[in-house]
Amino acid sequence: MKSIDIRKSFLAFFESKQHKIVPSAPMVVKNDPTLMFTNAGMNQFKDLFLGNTPVVNSRVADTQKCLRVSGKHNDLEEVGHDTYHHTMFEMLGNWSFGNPSGISKGYFKKEAIGYAWELFTKVYGIRQDQLYVTVFEGDKQDGLSADTESYNIWKQYLPESRILLGSKKDNFWEMGETGPCGPCSEIHIDIRTSEEREKIPGNELINKDHPEVIEIWNLVFIEFNRLANGKLMPLAAKHVDTGMGFERLAMVLQGVRSNYDTDIFAPIINEIAKLAGISYGQIKESDIAMRVMADHVRAVAFAIADGQLPSNNGAGYVIRRILRRAVRYGFTFLNFEEPVLYKILPVLVEEMGDVFPELKSQSNFISQVIREEEVAFLRTLDHGIKKFDKYIETHPDKKQIDGDFAFELFDTFGFPIDLTQLIAREKGITIDMEGFAKGLNAQKTRSRNAAEIDAGDWITVREQDNPDSYHEDFVGFQLLETITNIKKYRKVVSSKKTSYEVILGTTPFYAESGGQVGDRGTLSSGNETLQVIDTKKENNQIVHIVTSEPQFPESELLAKVDEKKRKLTTANHSATHLMHAALRKVLGGHVEQKGSLVNEDKVRFDFSHFSKMTGSEIKEVERIVNNQIRENISGDIKQDIPMADAQEMGAIALFGEKYGDKVRVVSFNPDFSVELCGGTHVVSTGNIGFFKILSESGIAAGVRRIEAVTGEKAEGHVYNQVETLNSIKDLFKNQPDTLLAVNNVIDQRHRLEKEIKNIQKKQALQTADSLINSAEVISDIKFVSSKTNLEFNQAKSLAQKIRSSGENIVTILSTQNNEKINLIISISDKLVASHGLNAGDIVKEISHYISGSGGGQPFLATAGGKDASGIEAAFDAARTLIK
RNA sequence: GGGGGAUUAGCUCAGUUGGCUAGAGCGUUUGACUGGCAGUCAAAAGGUCACCGGUUCGAUUCCGGUAUUCUCCA
Numbered sequence: 001m002k003s004i005d006i007r008k009s010f011l012a013f014f015e016s017k018q019h020k021i022v023p024s025a026p027m028v029v030k031n032d033p034t035l036m037f038t039n040a041g042m043n044q045f046k047d048l049f050l051g052n053t054p055v056v057n058s059r060v061a062d063t064q065k066c067l068r069v070s071g072k073h074n075d076l077e078e079v080g081h082d083t084y085h086h087t088m089f090e091m092l093g094n095w096s097f098g099n100p101s102g103i104s105k106g107y108f109k110k111e112a113i114g115y116a117w118e119l120f121t122k123v124y125g126i127r128q129d130q131l132y133v134t135v136f137e138g139d140k141q142d143g144l145s146a147d148t149e150s151y152n153i154w155k156q157y158l159p160e161s162r163i164l165l166g167s168k169k170d171n172f173w174e175m176g177e178t179g180p181c182g183p184c185s186e187i188h189i190d191i192r193t194s195e196e197r198e199k200i201p202g203n204e205l206i207n208k209d210h211p212e213v214i215e216i217w218n219l220v221f222i223e224f225n226r227l228a229n230g231k232l233m234p235l236a237a238k239h240v241d242t243g244m245g246f247e248r249l250a251m252v253l254q255g256v257r258s259n260y261d262t263d264i265f266a267p268i269i270n271e272i273a274k275l276a277g278i279s280y281g282q283i284k285e286s287d288i289a290m291r292v293m294a295d296h297v298r299a300v301a302f303a304i305a306d307g308q309l310p311s312n313n314g315a316g317y318v319i320r321r322i323l324r325r326a327v328r329y330g331f332t333f334l335n336f337e338e339p340v341l342y343k344i345l346p347v348l349v350e351e352m353g354d355v356f357p358e359l360k361s362q363s364n365f366i367s368q369v370i371r372e373e374e375v376a377f378l379r380t381l382d383h384g385i386k387k388f389d390k391y392i393e394t395h396p397d398k399k400q401i402d403g404d405f406a407f408e409l410f411d412t413f414g415f416p417i418d419l420t421q422l423i424a425r426e427k428g429i430t431i432d433m434e435g436f437a438k439g440l441n442a443q444k445t446r447s448r449n450a451a452e453i454d455a456g457d458w459i460t461v462r463e464q465d466n467p468d469s470y471h472e473d474f475v476g477f478q479l480l481e482t483i484t485n486i487k488k489y490r491k492v493v494s495s496k497k498t499s500y501e502v503i504l505g506t507t508p509f510y511a512e513s514g515g516q517v518g519d520r521g522t523l524s525s526g527n528e529t530l531q532v533i534d535t536k537k538e539n540n541q542i543v544h545i546v547t548s549e550p551q552f553p554e555s556e557l558l559a560k561v562d563e564k565k566r567k568l569t570t571a572n573h574s575a576t577h578l579m580h581a582a583l584r585k586v587l588g589g590h591v592e593q594k595g596s597l598v599n600e601d602k603v604r605f606d607f608s609h610f611s612k613m614t615g616s617e618i619k620e621v622e623r624i625v626n627n628q629i630r631e632n633i634s635g636d637i638k639q640d641i642p643m644a645d646a647q648e649m650g651a652i653a654l655f656g657e658k659y660g661d662k663v664r665v666v667s668f669n670p671d672f673s674v675e676l677c678g679g680t681h682v683v684s685t686g687n688i689g690f691f692k693i694l695s696e697s698g699i700a701a702g703v704r705r706i707e708a709v710t711g712e713k714a715e716g717h718v719y720n721q722v723e724t725l726n727s728i729k730d731l732f733k734n735q736p737d738t739l740l741a742v743n744n745v746i747d748q749r750h751r752l753e754k755e756i757k758n759i760q761k762k763q764a765l766q767t768a769d770s771l772i773n774s775a776e777v778i779s780d781i782k783f784v785s786s787k788t789n790l791e792f793n794q795a796k797s798l799a800q801k802i803r804s805s806g807e808n809i810v811t812i813l814s815t816q817n818n819e820k821i822n823l824i825i826s827i828s829d830k831l832v833a834s835h836g837l838n839a840g841d842i843v844k845e846i847s848h849y850i851s852g853s854g855g856g857q858p859f860l861a862t863a864g865g866k867d868a869s870g871i872e873a874a875f876d877a878a879r880t881l882i883k
Numbered sequence: 884g885g886g887g888g889a890u891u892a893g894c895u896c897a898g899u900u901g902g903c904u905a906g907a908g909c910g911u912u913u914g915a916c917u918g919g920c921a922g923u924c925a926a927a928a929g930g931u932c933a934c935c936g937g938u939u940c941g942a943u944u945c946c947g948g949u950a951u952u953c954u955c956c957a
Contacts (some may be wrong), residue, residue: 073948179885312953312954312955313884313956313957314957317955317956317957376953380953380954383953384931407955408887408888410954410955411886411887411888411954411955411956412886412888412889412953412954413888413953413954413955414953414954414955415885415954440955440956442886443885443886443887443955443957444956444957445956446885446886446956447884447885447886447956447957448885448956448957449885450884450886450956450957451884451885451957452957453884453957494884529888556921658956706951735910763906792940792941796904796941797904800903800904801904803903804904820940822940822941823940824940829903840902843940847940852940853939853940854940854941855902855939855940855941856902856940856941857902857903859903860902861902861938861940861941862941863940863941864939864940864941865940
């Protein structure tokens with residue numbers, strides 16, 4: 001069975017069981033500080049389990065792209081070395097959400113187990129004697145008895161010898177420290193040959209990390225909530241949450257021994273092998289490298305498709321690290337010294353583009369980004385190798401490389417430590433790995449300490465009035481001030497400052513989201529006024545950051561948004577939408593938003609586009625936007641409409657929304673700009689006033705950035721420009737062609753500068769000549785002394801000139817600028833050699849005459865002081881010294 | 884968010900106890916050789932040593948700040 005059919009029949013099977021098939025959520029997580037990437041199928045349904053979002057469909061199934069590279073599940077360094085670890089994988093899952101309020105009723109253990117068995121044995125035709133299941137054995141500490149209910153259900157399907165009891169570690173699933181949890185039942189499969197199976201029975205190898213006796217499907221029965229005190233509380237509604245690794249399933253169904261041998265990976269591996277000119281399955285190291293590259297290119301491509309570009313911090317840094325790991329393996333074991341990963345992309349798109357259209361639609365962009373990253377990292381590697389070679393050259397006797405140096409290479413120049421080890425080994429040297437680890441640990445502690453934020457416990461002032469309220473506490477679309485009260489607050493201490501976070505009952509404050517910055521303002525009761533310096537969103541709550549601790553948290557208070565800031569920001573946000581639409585019109589439909597920042601001062605907008613915008617393109621965008629502003633189009637905002645309706649309206653879909661999200665659609669002229677957006681917007685476009693682009697620049701491969709301003713700011717900018725131009729015209733006596741006039745002046749200046757330089761050179765030569773001619777002769781040495789009115793540097797080069805004139809000559813010059821006196825002594829090279837004269841020594845002897853000090857080299861030395869009356873005496877002293 | 888680097892000719896980079904008048908390769912221009920091109924040889928042009936301040940007789944070099952950028956950690 002082909003992988004594409006495996007996926008299809010999974011979804012079709014559950015559709016036939018009245019499940020709603022939903023698309024995969026984006027792999028990149030937004031607005032959840034605890035999670036960077038989707039790492040399990042249930043992530044997008046977290047709010048349903050927690051009861052924060054109402055259930056629409058009780059039965060849901062999907063395939064979810066997951067990435068496991070950070071936090072609790074970090075498989076990155078394992079990938080490639082075995083045949084089953086992955087960074088990115090697909091998780092097939094079916095769900096039942098307790099409240100049977102939707103189109104079909106929910107279910108629990110009986111159906112979940114029945115469906116699983118039916119799918120495996122009837123649809124996929126897996127041999128029953130290969131299957132084992134595990135059931136939760138109970139736990140004394142939690143006061144839980146064994147899951148006999150599941151056990152009894154399984155008994156209907158398979159003999160008890162293949163039903164095993166498992167401990168809390170394997171068979172009790174928890175989302176985190178706290179939250180929904182429950183017992184789970186896993187299905188394992190034994191795909192060993194029959195001889196091997198006779199030697200050791202399969203049930204002895206369950207959960208023993210055997211590569212061919214593996215867990216394939218986990219059925220979780222969520223029925224408890226783990227409280228902060230560690231106690232379990234039964235949930236009112238029970239849920240089913242299942243997850244099955246797609247790649248593993250494909251391996252089983254295709255009868256191969258490795259995930260990488262399935263048709264999901266084989267075409268990619270083949271392509272890599274072709275490019276490397278080495279076939280897969282020949283050499284252990286190159287096989288590992290091919291698996292690494294095949295896995296990582298998938299992960300990176302999907303991440304970029306979901307809007308996460310490689311960068312140097314946060315989630316972007318994780319993506320960069322994955323990509324670099326792939327480059328490193330290719331570089332070391334497959335001799336790829338030129339970018340190559342981007343060449344694999346077409347194969348990937350061919351294989352997966354139909355199931356994940358986001359991959360196909362952006363394939364050009366993705367491959368550009370990957371290529372650029374590859375080039376950059378290969379350059380880093382090259383630099384590192386040079387540094388390393390130089391170190392070896394300057395430390396030829398070292399048998400062990402300092403840990404400090406290895407760490408510097410890694411930390412500052414990004415050169416991977418395992419490569420350093422490899423190169424060192426080739427040269428028969430070792431590395432002080434302890435020293436390296438010490439440096440790394442020091443760096444980690446430093447970072448942790450700096451990043452430490454000490455958040456105090458929430459102080460609850462009043463219980464939430466309505467626990468079922470979702471986003472209803474935000475009233476800021478209509479109101480800029482309202483009477484409200486504090487629900488809870490806490491103190492937050494970071495390395496630099498202390499602040500307080502306040503959650504209100506209802507609030508007019510807009511929390512930072514979708515690029516629009518959070519509101520500022522005040523919370524005032526009769527007794528005190530708290531300054532709100534920022535507003536953020538955390539776990540669906542609106543957090544007001546205030547500078548001082550509420551002294552009267554019980555009081556009713558007036559929450560008031562800084563109106564000026566909000567208005568300016570709002571105008572900028574609406575202008576961003578108009579600009580986005582205009583960019584698509586002018587440049588084409590490939591323009592997609594890659595990030596934005598909207599505050600009261602300006603708009604910063606990043607978008608995908610491949611080349612620098614021309615002047616006329618920028619002008620055209622400005623023209624279109626300003627046209628739309630003058631049309632004074634009313635904004636049309638539709639709250640809480642289903643995603644499908646929004647798409648119907650032609651809304652520009654961003655990186656995908658989570659399942660079940662009702663979206664908000666903002667449009668200015670349905671034929672021009674329709675976007676999904678949660679931000680604030682002007683009533684009609686005329687309020688924006690005026691729009692002006694300040695700059696357009698590139699920030700990454702295929703990503704451009706525009707900075708623009710609106711209203712008064714834009715006006716001010718134009719006035720400034722015009723004023724500057726007018727002043728320039730004035731200076732040029734209003735010549736008809738100002739540009740030409742300026743150009744002429746620049747040209748002229750250039751010519752004159754050259755001429756002056758020439759004249760100065762000539763003059764200096766003449767001065768040098770006349771000084772040489774007027775030199776005193778002291779035995780076989782010529783001696784020149786002269787007070788000059790030159791600049792210090794000019795005098796210095798004059799002294800140099802005389803020195804290199806070929807004569808045996810000692811020169812001493814003085815300069816005087818303001819209060820400052822300088823002496824310069826030069827001695828021709830021959831004299832330095834034959835007479836042992838040293839200008840540095842002389843200058844030290846005589847500098848006290850001008851109340852100063854000095855120094856230099858044997859052939860040229862300088863001194864500085866303040867006493868002009870001593871110059872003659874200094875000259876005399878120098879004269880005596882050379883005799 | 885924290886740490887460490889980097890910024891020198893159009894490009895890639897050298898430049899240590901602060902001090903020769905700041906260099907190389909490639910590229911550019913010119914000339915010579917050649918019927919022409921490629922090529923070889925010769926020469927020239929091209930630098931506010933990122934910016935601002937400080938220390939010093941003297942700063943590309945040392946110190947502080949700013950900008951840009953790379954990199955590691957979180």
